[in-house]
Amino acid sequence: MPLLPVVLAAFFMYGFDGNVVNVALPAIRADLGAGQAALELVVAGYVFSYATGLVPGGRLGDILGHRRMFLTGMAAFTVASVLCGLSQSPTQLVLARMLQGLTAAAMVPQVLALITTAVPAEGRARALAWFGVTGGLSGVCGQLLGGVLLDGDLFGLGWRAVFLVNLPVGLIVLAVASAVLPRTATGRRPAPDGIGVLAVSGSLALALVPLVLGREAGWPLWAWAMLAAAVPAFLAALRWEGRLAARGGQPLLDPELLRGRVFRTGLAVNAAFMAFFAGFVFVISLTVQTGFGYSPLRSGLVFTPMAVLAMAGSLTGKRLLPRYGLRVPVVGGAVTALGLLLTALVLQTVDQRDVLSWLLTAMALTGIGNGLVLPSLIGAPMAGIAPERAGTASGTLSTTQQFASVTGVAVIGGSYFALLDHHAPATAAAAASWLALAAVLAMIGLTVRLSRATAAPAPAPAGASGAPAPAAARP
Numbered sequence: 300m301p302l303l304p305v306v307l308a309a310f311f312m313y314g315f316d317g318n319v320v321n322v323a324l325p326a327i328r329a330d331l332g333a334g335q336a337a338l339e340l341v342v343a344g345y346v347f348s349y350a351t352g353l354v355p356g357g358r359l360g361d362i363l364g365h366r367r368m369f370l371t372g373m374a375a376f377t378v379a380s381v382l383c384g385l386s387q388s389p390t391q392l393v394l395a396r397m398l399q400g401l402t403a404a405a406m407v408p409q410v411l412a413l414i415t416t417a418v419p420a421e422g423r424a425r426a427l428a429w430f431g432v433t434g435g436l437s438g439v440c441g442q443l444l445g446g447v448l449l450d451g452d453l454f455g456l457g458w459r460a461v462f463l464v465n466l467p468v469g470l471i472v473l474a475v476a477s478a479v480l481p482r483t484a485t486g487r488r489p490a491p492d493g494i495g496v497l498a499v500s501g502s503l504a505l506a507l508v509p510l511v512l513g514r515e516a517g518w519p520l521w522a523w524a525m526l527a528a529a530v531p532a533f534l535a536a537l538r539w540e541g542r543l544a545a546r547g548g549q550p551l552l553d554p555e556l557l558r559g560r561v562f563r564t565g566l567a568v569n570a571a572f573m574a575f576f577a578g579f580v581f582v583i584s585l586t587v588q589t590g591f592g593y594s595p596l597r598s599g600l601v602f603t604p605m606a607v608l609a610m611a612g613s614l615t616g617k618r619l620l621p622r623y624g625l626r627v628p629v630v631g632g633a634v635t636a637l638g639l640l641l642t643a644l645v646l647q648t649v650d651q652r653d654v655l656s657w658l659l660t661a662m663a664l665t666g667i668g669n670g671l672v673l674p675s676l677i678g679a680p681m682a683g684i685a686p687e688r689a690g691t692a693s694g695t696l697s698t699t700q701q702f703a704s705v706t707g708v709a710v711i712g713g714s715y716f717a718l719l720d721h722h723a724p725a726t727a728a729a730a731a732s733w734l735a736l737a738a739v740l741a742m743i744g745l746t747v748r749l750s751r752a753t754a755a756p757a758p759a760p761a762g763a764s765g766a767p768a769p770a771a772a773r774p
Contacts, residue, residue, distance in 0.1 A: 301475065301479040302413065302417055302418070302479050302480060302481075303414070303418065303426055303429065305472060305475050305476045305479055305480070306369070306409070306410045306413050306414065306476075306480075307410070307429060307430065307433045308468070308472050309369065309372075309373055309376075309406050309407070309410055309472060309476075310407060310410045310430065310433050310434065310437070311433050311436065311437045311440075312376065312437075312465060312468065312469070312472075313349075313376075313403045313406065313407050313437070314433070314434055314436075314437025314438060314441065315437045315440055315441045315444070316345070316380070316399065316403075316441070316461075316462070316465070317345060317346065317437075317441065318437065318438050318440075318441025318442055318445070318580075319441040319442070319444070319445035319448075319461045320341060320342055320345070320396075320445075320461065321342065321441075321442070321445075321580055321581060321584035321585075322441075322442055322445035322446050322449060322461075322584060322588075322595045322598055322599050323445060323449060323458040323461050323595070324338050324341065324342075324584060324585055324588075325585065325588040325589050325595075326449060326457055326458035326595070327341065327389075327392065327458050330457060330458060331386070331387075331388060331389050331392065332389070333389040333392070334389065334515060335515055335716040335719075336511055336512045336514075336515045336516075337389035337390075337392075337393060338585075339511045339581075339708055339709060339712050339713070339716075340393045340396075340511060341389075341392055341393055341396055342577075342581055342708050342712075343507070343511060343704075343705040343708040343709060344393050344396045344397040344400065345396045345397065345399055345400040345403075346400060346577070346701050346704045346705045346708075347397070347400065347503075347504070347507065347701070347702070347705045348396075348397040348398070348399075348400035348401040348404070349400035349401065349403050349404045349407075349701055350400075350404075350500075350697075350698050350700075350701030350702050350704075350705065351401070351404070351496065351500040352400070352401045352403075352404030352405065353404045353407075353408065353694065353697055353698050353701065354496065354551055354694040354695075354697075354698060355404070355493075355496055356368070356372070356404040356405040356406075356407070356408045356409075357408035357409075357412070357694060358549075359405065360408055360409045360412055361412075364482075365409040365412045365413050365416065366409075366413070366480040366481065366482055368405055368406070368408075368409050369406060369409040369410070369413065369476065369480060370473065370476060370477060370480070371405060372402055372403070372404075372405030372406025372407075372409065373406050373469060373472055373473050373476065374469075374473060375398075375402035375405065375406075376399060376402040376403055376405075376406055376465070376469065377465055377466060377469030377470065377473070378402075379395060379398040379399035379401075379402050380399060380462045380463070380465035380466065380469065381462070381463060381465070381466055382395040382398065382399075383395040383396055383399055383462035384456070384459040384460075384461075384462035384463035385459070410430070411430070413480065414426045414430065417480075417481050432610070435606065435609065435610040435613070436610075438606050438609075439602075439603065439606040439607065439610075442598075442599035442600075442602040442603065442606065443596075443599045443600070443603060444599075445461050445595065445599060446594070446595040446596030446597070446598060446599030446600070447596055447599075448460045448461050448464065449461070449594075449595035449596070450594055450595055450596040494539060494543075495536065495539060495540055495543065495550050495551035495552065496551055498532070498535065498536035498539055498540075499533070499536045499540075499551055499552060501532065501536075502529055502532035502533035502535075502536050503529070503533070503702055503705075505525045505526070505528050505529035505532055506525070506526060506529035506706075507705055507706065507709055508525060509521075509522035509523070509525045509526050510526075510706070510709035510710060510713060511708075511709045511713065513526075514713055514716065514717055515716075536552075537552065537554065537557075540552045540553070540554055541554045551694075551695075551698075552695055553692070553695065556684070556692055556695060559684075560752050561679075561680065561749065561752050561753055562680050562681075562684065562692065564680070564745055564748055564749045564752055565679045565680020565681070565696075565749055566680055566695070566696065566699050567745045568628075568676070568679065568680070568742055568745045568746050568749055569676050569680065569696060569699055569700050569703065570699055570700070570702075570703035570706075571703075571738050571739070571741045571742035571745060572672060572676060572703075572738075572739075572742050573700045573701075573703040573704045573707060574703045574704065574706050574707030574710070574711070574738050575639075575707060575711075575735045575736075575738035575739050575742070576669070576704070576707065577703075577704035577705070577707040577708050577711075578707035578708050578710060578711025578712055578731065578734070578735055578738075579639070579665075579707075579711065579731070579732065579735040580602070581707075581708050581711070581712045582711060582712060582715045582727075582728050582731040582732070582735075583601070583602075583642075583662075583728060584598060584602075585715070585724070585728075586646075586724045586725065586727075586728040587601050587658075589724055590723065590724025590725055590728065591651055591654065591724075591725075601655075601658060601659065601662060602662065604659055604662050604663040604666060605662040605663060605665050605666035605669070606666060607666070608663050608666035608667045608670060609666040609667070609669045609670040609673065610670065611667075611670060612631070612666065612667045612668070612669065612670020612671050612673075613670040613671075613673045613674055614670075615670065615671065616628070616631060616670055616671040616672070616673065616674040616675070617674040619671075620674050620675060620678075624750065624753075625675060625679065625746055625747075625749060625750035625753065626750070627671055627674075627675065628671060628672040628674075628675040628676075628679075628746050629743055629746050629747060629750070630671060631667075631668045631669070631670070631671025631672040632668060632672055632739055632740075632742055632743040632746060633668070633743065634664055634665075634667050634668030634671065635664070635665050635668030635669055635672065635739050636668070636736055636739045636740060636743070637664055637668070638661050638662065638663070638664030638665030638666075638667075638668060639661075639665060639732050639735050639736040639739060640736060641657070641660065641661035641664060642658065642661040642662070642665070642729075642732045643729045643730075643732035643733050643736065644729075645657040645658055645661055646658075646725045646726070646728050646729035646732065647725070647726065647729040651725070654725075672742075675746075676700075677696070679746075679749055679753070680692075680696055680749075681696070707738070710734070711731050711734050711735055711738075712731070714730060714731055714734055715727045715728060715730070715731040718730050718731075
């Protein structure tokens with residue numbers, strides 16, 4: 300079916316651009332003179348704007364049609380990628396990356412929607428399986444192909460090639476998509492929660508901006524003021540969402556969902572995992588190039604065992620989850636923690652000449668553990684969600700994952716840069732690995748709590764959003 304490769308190509312482009320930039324960071328810093336905060340924003344700005352636009356992008360697809368939003372999003376994503384590749388200053392690149400993330404938010408929600416509406420029922424499970432595989436492949440290829448593009452210095456473009464490669468790919472996808480995507484009406488007319496998007500995103504930005512910029516600016520008064528305002532702003536956003544739900548509206552964050560113990564704990568598990576992963580990859584990508592002097596390609600190869608074994612572990616975890624339940628991600632979290640512990644010890648104690656084999660072993664352990672965790676990340680918090688709330692719950696979960704990734708880059712990356720001023724890169728990365736380990740240990744504890752919640756008897760009100768049910772594996 301021509302439709303599936305086309306929409307999965309778009310999903311691949313989103314994931315590729317989220318990962319490839321980690322390999323390109325040292326080259327960007329050298330060419331543009333980017334500071335530490337700018338490097339964090341090049342990564343986190345993409346994820347933050349994507350998270351901000353994810354739910355509105357999905358709802359606009361429901362209103363305007365998934366085909367139209369997919370084509371619009373792909374065209375805009377291609378343009379934004381070109382703007383990234385043409386950037387002449389760190390500020391221009393950060394702004395272009397944020398635009399790129401926002402356009403991805405218009406494009407990516409339509410991928411699952413088109414699979415759901417246009418793929419025949421008998422082929423839908425297989426299509427969803429390929430969706431998951433594509434997500435994993437985009438991570439592997441982001442590291443490896445990014446290294447190839449940078450080492451090969453395609454047309455003398457340097458780091459710009461990792462963004463400009465989207466131009467020919469985007470044009471091809473647009474041409475094929477225009478011919479094969481069906482023109483179907485959704486029949487739905489949900490009202491976008493514009494105030495909710497601004498309120499929730501704004502309150503989170505009040506916390507994330509000072510976390511990213513405050514240290515390099517010397518923690519001025521404005522940074523502390525923003526941090527102090529973040530919590531009351533978020534509470535005010537939740538009150539708005541509650542009032543909107545009470546009036547029968549469609550809030551960005553459904554208060555009824557957040558009252559459910561299973562869903563709430565599942566969100567926390569996802570947040571801890573995504574924060575660890577995004578921050579850890581950011582730090583190790585910088586360390587192996589700037590600290591150990593690895594080429595971009597060799598840097599990408601360091602992540603290959605983790606990515607490949609994560610995919611293999613995910614397939615194993617998917618088969619084990621129905622039988623052993625949430626014990627699988629608990630074991631997976633323990634293996635991930637062992638990999639992070641080994642990473643921290645290797646960076647602190649092993650001579651740089653011998654570090655590669657040890658680091659590959661540690662990354663492999665981390666990948667296996669991650670793979671065992673991944674199948675439960677989507678299914679566990681969605682257990683017991685009523686069908687009429689499934690769309691909102693899925694959007695809330697995806698948004699939480701993205702904002703947690705930004706937080707991980709800000710906190711773990713910020714600690715790395717703070718130590719880098721007075722310590723060797725390996726020492727700073729080891730300290731950041733301990734922080735990542737703390738996040739994984741928190742995830743394990745939350746998963747145990749989630750396991751107990753899903754095993755408890757269901758509450759009396761039928762159909763409650765937080766009603767426990769057996770955890771489901773990710774498709």
